[in-house]
Amino acid sequence: MADAILEVFRGNQEAGGAKQYTVPIAPGMVVLDALHYIQGHLEPDLAVRWNCKAGKCGSCSAEVNGRPRLTCKTRMDSLPTDKPITVYPMKSFPVIKDLVTDVSWNYRVNKKIPPFTPKPKTDWKMYQEDVDRVQEFRKCIECFLCQNVCHVVRDHHKKEEFGGPRFFVRVAGLEMHPLDNVSRAKLLKDELGIGYCNITKCCTEVCPEEIKITDNAIIPLKERVVDEFYDPLLKLVRKIRGSGSV
Amino acid sequence: MTNQTKYETHEHDVLIIGAGGAGLRAAIEALSAGARVAVVSKSLLGKAHTVMAEGGIAMANVDKADSWRTHFRDTMRGGKLLNNWRMAQLHAQESPDRVRELEQWGALFDRTSDGDILQRAFGGHTFKRLCHVGDRTGLEMIRTLQDRGVQMGFDVFMECTIIRLLTDGSRVVGAFGYWREQGRFVVLKAKAVVMATGGIGKAWPITSNSWECTGDGMTLAYEAGADLLDMEFVQFHPTGMVWPPGVQGLLVTEAVRGEGGVLRNKLGERFMEKYDPKRMELSTRDLVARSIYTEVKEGRGSEHGGAFLDISHKPPEYVKQKLPSMYHQFKELADVDITKGPMEVGPTCHYMMGGIRVEAETAASSLPGLFAAGEAAAGLHGANRLGGNSLSDLVVFGRRAGLAAAAFAAKAPAGATDSAQIAGSERDMLAPFERGEGEGPYSVHRDLQKVMQNLVGIFRTEEDLTTALAELEKLKQRANQVRVEGSRLFNPGWHLSRDLKSMLTVSEAVARSALARKETAASIIPSRMNQCGVGSITWSRGMAMA
Numbered sequence: 001m002a003d004a005i006l007e008v009f010r011g012n013q014e015a016g017g018a019k020q021y022t023v024p025i026a027p028g029m030v031v032l033d034a035l036h037y038i039q040g041h042l043e044p045d046l047a048v049r050w051n052c053k054a055g056k057c058g059s060c061s062a063e064v065n066g067r068p069r070l071t072c073k074t075r076m077d078s079l080p081t082d083k084p085i086t087v088y089p090m091k092s093f094p095v096i097k098d099l100v101t102d103v104s105w106n107y108r109v110n111k112k113i114p115p116f117t118p119k120p121k122t123d124w125k126m127y128q129e130d131v132d133r134v135q136e137f138r139k140c141i142e143c144f145l146c147q148n149v150c151h152v153v154r155d156h157h158k159k160e161e162f163g164g165p166r167f168f169v170r171v172a173g174l175e176m177h178p179l180d181n182v183s184r185a186k187l188l189k190d191e192l193g194i195g196y197c198n199i200t201k202c203c204t205e206v207c208p209e210e211i212k213i214t215d216n217a218i219i220p221l222k223e224r225v226v227d228e229f230y231d232p233l234l235k236l237v238r239k240i241r242g243s244g245s246v
Numbered sequence: 247m248t249n250q251t252k253y254e255t256h257e258h259d260v261l262i263i264g265a266g267g268a269g270l271r272a273a274i275e276a277l278s279a280g281a282r283v284a285v286v287s288k289s290l291l292g293k294a295h296t297v298m299a300e301g302g303i304a305m306a307n308v309d310k311a312d313s314w315r316t317h318f319r320d321t322m323r324g325g326k327l328l329n330n331w332r333m334a335q336l337h338a339q340e341s342p343d344r345v346r347e348l349e350q351w352g353a354l355f356d357r358t359s360d361g362d363i364l365q366r367a368f369g370g371h372t373f374k375r376l377c378h379v380g381d382r383t384g385l386e387m388i389r390t391l392q393d394r395g396v397q398m399g400f401d402v403f404m405e406c407t408i409i410r411l412l413t414d415g416s417r418v419v420g421a422f423g424y425w426r427e428q429g430r431f432v433v434l435k436a437k438a439v440v441m442a443t444g445g446i447g448k449a450w451p452i453t454s455n456s457w458e459c460t461g462d463g464m465t466l467a468y469e470a471g472a473d474l475l476d477m478e479f480v481q482f483h484p485t486g487m488v489w490p491p492g493v494q495g496l497l498v499t500e501a502v503r504g505e506g507g508v509l510r511n512k513l514g515e516r517f518m519e520k521y522d523p524k525r526m527e528l529s530t531r532d533l534v535a536r537s538i539y540t541e542v543k544e545g546r547g548s549e550h551g552g553a554f555l556d557i558s559h560k561p562p563e564y565v566k567q568k569l570p571s572m573y574h575q576f577k578e579l580a581d582v583d584i585t586k587g588p589m590e591v592g593p594t595c596h597y598m599m600g601g602i603r604v605e606a607e608t609a610a611s612s613l614p615g616l617f618a619a620g621e622a623a624a625g626l627h628g629a630n631r632l633g634g635n636s637l638s639d640l641v642v643f644g645r646r647a648g649l650a651a652a653a654f655a656a657k658a659p660a661g662a663t664d665s666a667q668i669a670g671s672e673r674d675m676l677a678p679f680e681r682g683e684g685e686g687p688y689s690v691h692r693d694l695q696k697v698m699q700n701l702v703g704i705f706r707t708e709e710d711l712t713t714a715l716a717e718l719e720k721l722k723q724r725a726n727q728v729r730v731e732g733s734r735l736f737n738p739g740w741h742l743s744r745d746l747k748s749m750l751t752v753s754e755a756v757a758r759s760a761l762a763r764k765e766t767a768a769s770i771i772p773s774r775m776n777q778c779g780v781g782s783i784t785w786s787r788g789m790a791m792a
Contacts, residue, residue, distance in 0.1 A: 012735070026490070026491050026492060027489075027490045027491065028489070028490020028491065028492055028493065028579060028580060028581075029490070029491075029492050030492055030579070033492040039688065039738055039739070040688040040692070041688070044686045044687070044688060044730070044731055044732070044737075044738065044739030044742075045730075045731055045732030045733070045737040045738065045739050045740070046738065047735075047736040047737070047738060048738070049289075049290070050456075050457065051289055051293045051294075051295070051297070051456040051457065051458065052293075052295075052297060052298050052456050053456070053493070053496070054298065054493075054496050054497075054571075054575060054579075055571070055574070055575070055578070056297055056298055056382070056385065056571065057292075057293045057297045057298070057456070058293070059289065059290065059293050073578055073579070075578070075579075096427055096735075096736055097427075097735050097736040098736070100427075100736050103290070107291065107402075110393075110396065111396060115351075115352065115393055115394065115397045116351065116352030116393075118350065124346070124349060124350070125360075125361035125362070126354070126357055126361055127357055127359075127361050128356065128357040128359075128364075131354050131356070131357055134354055135354055135379065135380075138354060138379070138385075138386060138389065139382065139385075141297075141385065142292055174352070177352065177354070
């Protein structure tokens with residue numbers, strides 16, 4: 001069977017570069033299979049994260065031929081074979097080693113988000129039509145590809161003042177939960193910096209779960225923030241009442 | 247204890263090893279009881295194997311005719327009455343509360359038209375019992391528990407592997423491990439430890455399990471002196487993918503059959519008519535797996551050595567809504583559109599019913615201070631687990647383990663860690679770097695998988711098992727001599743050199759227990775015997791296992 005040439009980043013934050021490996025191709029093979037072949041036969045210390053190898057855990061994110069992808073879902077036969085297949089770590093996170101990056105920033109952002117808070121005396125009846133839109137958000141496997149590709153993080157390095165698409169999806173899942181009873185608009189505006197997003201939809205394009213991040217999560221949340229903080233009529237009402245909320 | 251200062255050290259009341267459903271649920275409960283809690287995870291938080299659970303979580307509830315008694319009976323029958331009956335009772339009684347609790351913490355299950363939780367049919371369950379979210383129930387569960395725990399404030403040590411339990415006399419006082427990222431060692435002191443490390447599937451090549459499932463918890467507990475129970479009870483799920491090679495073993499959820507999928511051989515026969523005409527495709531997993539195996543062995547298998555599983559008679563939109571990840575999995579990885587044609591499926595090593603022997607009420611192991619829950623613990627499922635009973639197991643016994651561990655910790659005085667134990671463990675762990683020559687761990691792992699697949703599979707014979715034990719002995723020698731290249735910085739070869747030892751220990755336990763059981767039980771059967779028996783096989787350190 002034919003061989004493929006993989007060009008894989010080896011190294012860490014300080015030093016490193018691409019190295020080429022020749023890997024035999026098997027039917028239906030994915031890029032992660034090729035990386036495992038390298039580990040098992042050529043270079044046992046090649047660092048790569050993975051768990052389920054089925055697109056369900058979101059561990060094996062990398063940039064394949066320049067495109068952020070799950071390596072377990074990227075078929076070798078979908079890539080051109082006339083030149084080496086490049087596999088690089090996600091660019092927006094510091095490299096620990098080879099394809100493994102430090103994604104701890106994401107876990108820090110997550111901690112800021114107030115949990116699901118049900119209304120008092122809830123009877124726990126919910127209807128599928130109300131649950132559907134939230135279930136879309138809850139499909140997120142936290143591969144962080146959206147975080148990686150978002151230019152606010154990738155090019156403008158706004159990690160301290162920005163939450164990123166993953167966490168807008170998470171907040172949307174809470175805000176639109178039919179039985180949730182708290183507002184996270186202030187958090188979105190002040191701490192997660194939703195205003196930085198200028199809806200270029202890069203996140204939606206790379207989502208392996210096909211969540212419509214921009215249209216279904218970010219835009220409705222931006223509208224919520226606008227309603228709560230920038231609506232001139234409500235602002236007037238608040239001023240008259242002298243209170244922070246309506 | 248002077249040299250302990252050279253290690254990074256953390257101290258908690260309760261240390262939980264494993265961050266899947268059972269570990270996280272235990273952590274939440276121990277936190278609620280006021281304990282200081284740390285959770286250690288080999289992977290990043292939220293990536294544990296629970297994430298792969300697809301079909302649902304079982305509870306007797308919505309159907310008015312159903313009750314905990316029926317659920318209990320189904321569980322016991324499925325397990326060939328080799329279950330710990332008290333565990334089966336507690337599980338059936340408590341799972342509805344545990345499911346509702348998940349909902350109250352934010353989980354969103356699929357709904358009925360009345361606004362209640364929708365339940366689906368599954369093999370061996372008399373009633374529709376599985377609460378689900380399409381076919382990604384495990385993800386929903388782990389995310390819910392993870393967010394709850396993070397908000398409550400446990401410490402999480404991600405990408406940290408435990409290599410030894412620390413004991414003071416006969417009591418557990420903590421654990422010793424290393425950070426996978428940097429390769430530095432760490433001492434985690436605790437008054438109580440909960441083992442929630444999951445299964446052992448990676449000892450087989452065709453498995454639905456992730457790299458993490460290497461039997462660490464069972465090995466650590468065994469090495470520290472705890473009993474293991476029923477280690478021969480390994481479940482082979484009837485439907486794993488068989489083609490293409492890279493995805494061989496990947497799970498095809500039982501929900502496909504729950505939603506009406508039918509199994510056929512290459513002649514187009516619905517062969518389950520021969521094996522279980524009453525329950526057909528919704529027979530128990532052991533029986534369906536053996537039926538497929540038999541069809542293939544007798545020459546009626548599919549092109550790649552499996553059976554055909556077909557759901558394409560259902561409307562495409564229904565299939566996509568109820569089985570979204572199956573639809574994508576086959577479309578993207580096997581070029582098969584399951585709304586139009588059948589899937590090729592065959593048995594895959596899926597679940598460990600055996601494990602650490604525990605008390606039903608408290609999840610306490612035979613070693614004071616050590617508790618175990620989830621797949622790492624034994625008893626609930628007997629010789630064969632019903633689908634959906636695993637996720638409910640995690641939350642029912644995860645909670646009980648957390649509660650009991652916190653209570654134990656509240657009463658226990660601080661123990662002393664033994665620097666000799668730590669030094670010995672560090673020496674063993676670093677030895678592979680010092681060997682100038684020798685093979686790497688990957689080839690030993692591949693050979694171990696071959697032995698387990700060929701000799702310790704679905705059907706077992708005394709001859710095969712005896713051969714397997716001899717082979718395992720040779721593999722142990724090789725594993726003790728493996729050489730690791732590179733540095734300690736995130737080095738998968740080094741990590742595998744340790745996981746390999748755990749896999750060898752549990753593999754030997756499986757083979758020895760299978761040899762010792764002289765009757766047909768269920769999931770694992772010596773094919774020469776055919777009676778159903780009672781009783782359990784326990785292994786303690788110092789007994790036959792070398």
